[in-house]
Amino acid sequence: MATTRHFDVSDSAIEAAARLMRNGEVVAFPTETVYGLGADASSPAGIERIYEAKGRPRHNPLIIHVSDVEMARRMAHFNPEAELAAASFWPGPLTLLLPKREDAGLATAVTAGMKNVAIRFPSSSVAQRLIRAVGFPVAAPSANRSGKVTSTRFVEVVRQLDGRISGIVEEDICDHGLESTILSLVGSPIILRHGSVPREALEALLGPIDEDTGPQKVSAPGQLKSHYAPEAAVQMNVDRPAANMVWVGFGPECEGCQLTLSSSGDLQEAARNLYTAMSEADALAGASDVIAFAPVPLIGLGRAINDRLRRAAAPRCA
Ligand code: TXA
Ligand code: MG
Structure with a gap:
């Protein structure tokens, strides 16, 4: 790939980054948790490029990021618990796994062909502006090469991904520093990944919550092996x-x-x-x-x- 464009957070730069994404390109952008590696979630070409740039196995699905709750409701079937969790924790670092709507318009590869979709409404205003400019949810894994240390700073995104993607939006605002918590509300609540919303906060709202520990449970496929690993x-x-x-x-x-x-x-x-x-x-x-x-x-x-x-x-x- 040729050079990776670096964008600031002015309106014109955000619009230029969104235009790349609407054309099926991949742009990294900051959220309140970690940097994401984003593509238009309706674009099969864009999603393919994410898997390619990250070196991610194709069976490992992607979180979609929305800029309001209405957009989320167009993508998934919300039950009362999901409405409650969204009202309490969105926008913010909680990802909800919910049954995907068949008419959502998501590229099949976003969910790796699965029936459920993971959705997050980030509180980062840069992320929100970018998603609004794209006009559709943005699929984004963390902006690191598969298995490597997650990027919470622009320099780290550049180190791992410059030359592999079309753009990077620069603003070091990853204040939580850890990925979102993933909560499955497909059946009874299960935490699929611990993250920036502590279990105690979710239990205060929803009562006791199980953890995804056994092979019999639903799984976040990316949570299985060596991960987040530095060289040493x-x-x-x-x-x-x-x-x-x-x-x-x-x-x-x-x-x-x-x-x-x-x-x-x-x-x-x-x-x-x-x-x-x-x-x-x-x-x-x-x-x-x-x-x-x-x-x-x-x-x-x-x-x-x-x-x-x-x-x-x-x-x-x-
Ligand atoms: O904070 C975050 O969640 C960051 C920012 C960019 O939003 N994203 C992030 O994405 O951490 P990623 O791809 O690095 O981790 C997402 C995890 C993976 O383990 C993946 O398997 C799981 O979520 N996941 C995504 N979609 C899923 C689905 N439909 N069913 C089950 N697990 C899913
Ligand atoms: Mg990750």
């Missing part, structure tokens, strides 16, 4: 680092740590810093070094942080 090996729950470790601390006890997720032990700050810390630790690590993360408590956002660390530390089979 990763180890979690390390409170005494060895000599060959780049140690990433959490909380005030951090003697000898090179980096920290949050020196005060704040989970929100740790979530925001997680992927940047992974890339920075990777840059510090030598060939035989290990990136070691201090323990992070398994409550609130800590569940999503531990989930990402577990996958980053998983064996790297392709």
Whole structure:
């Protein structure tokens, strides 16, 4: 591919980026969670280019992003629980898995041929303006090469994807720093992926919620293997680092740590810093070094942080 155009967030630049997407091209853009790799969800050519640029297996479906709830209702069948969740958490970092409407007009590959569709209404105004300018939902996985560290900064998107896509909208506003929480409301509520909305907040609204743990459950196909991985090996729950470790601390006890997720032990700050810390630790690590993360408590956002660390530390089979 030729050069990747870099866009600012002026009206004319957003319109130019949207025009590329309407023509079946792929443009990366920021959201309040992470950068997305977007294409017009009605365009088979655009969706094909996402899979190609990301190096993503074709059986792994994409989240569609809408600019209002009405647009979401045209794509999926909403039940009362979905209406409640949307009213409470949208716009924001919650993705709902719902039965797809047959007349939605989505390219088949968006859902990898499945009957359900994952929908998110981002709170980022840049994302909203871009989707409105496209005039149709925007399908977008996170803007990283498949299996690699998620991008929460423009420089990281450029590092992984420049030359592979048509454009990147630059605005570093990924304040949550972790992907959205994915909640299936196809049957009884199930969390398919922990993310920026903690389970406790969802349970306060909907009552006790199951997790997608067993093979018998519905699955988010992308959640199965090594993922979010830097180049160096990763180890979690390390409170005494060895000599060959780049140690990433959490909380005030951090003697000898090179980096920290949050020196005060704040989970929100740790979530925001997680992927940047992974890339920075990777840059510090030598060939035989290990990136070691201090323990992070398994409550609130800590569940999503531990989930990402577990996958980053998983064996790297392709
Ligand atoms: O915060 C986020 O969710 C970001 C931003 C860009 O919105 N997006 C994101 O997309 O994290 P991605 O593709 O990296 O992760 C989406 C996950 C994948 O594990 C995929 O398998 C699952 O959602 N998913 C998407 N559509 C699905 C569907 N129809 N059924 C089941 N799982 C689905
Ligand atoms: Mg991803």
